[in-house]
Amino acid sequence: MNGAITDKISAKDISLGEFVTLLVLRLDNERVPMPFQNEEKWHRLFYKLKTEREKQGRPGFFDKLRFDWDGRYPRCQDLSEYLQSLHWNGFISVANPTYDRLSVDQDVKDLGDKARPNVQDEQLEQFLSDTISKASALFRGQ
Numbered sequence: 001m002n003g004a005i006t007d008k009i010s011a012k013d014i015s016l017g018e019f020v021t022l023l024v025l026r027l028d029n030e031r032v033p034m035p036f037q038n039e040e041k042w043h044r045l046f047y048k049l050k051t052e053r054e055k056q057g058r059p060g061f062f063d064k065l066r067f068d069w070d071g072r073y074p075r076c077q078d079l080s081e082y083l084q085s086l087h088w089n090g091f092i093s094v095a096n097p098t099y100d101r102l103s104v105d106q107d108v109k110d111l112g113d114k115a116r117p118n119v120q121d122e123q124l125e126q127f128l129s130d131t132i133s134k135a136s137a138l139f140r141g142q
Helices: 016-029 040-051 060-064 077-088 106-115 122-139
Strands: 101-104
Touching: 016 077, 016 122, 040 060, 040 077, 040 122
Parallel strands: none
Antiparallel strands: none
16 A cells, blocks of 8 residues: 555545555455456456546546456456455455455454555545445446
8 A cells, every 4th residue: 555554545646556455345344245366347347437537536546547458358457466466465365265256354354444544535435435336236246
């Protein structure tokens, strides 16, 4: 993450990593199954968010995300690398037999707010809530 956990984050300065961290923590809290092995749904979600340029609270980093169309869906290398790094550093667990779903590691859950970026922006909060709704529907196949 960009700075100390106590730093206040807004849509203007939140990083991809901080946004993904918040999203994963909240999706896990709501028991939304999150894909790991097959990242297609993550990439489709983030591509949709990138195209919503006029959406209030949309983080600025979306303007810089690059997507490749070499396959059947848009793919962002930065997003893939960050999702993998969450696994490498023990933030998430993929201990299920097929490594197809991720969940937040219990030690991270025990840290509570210490592991969560400090959002102080109502528009970013609303954007994040809308993203959680979209991710929930997409990840659950609705």
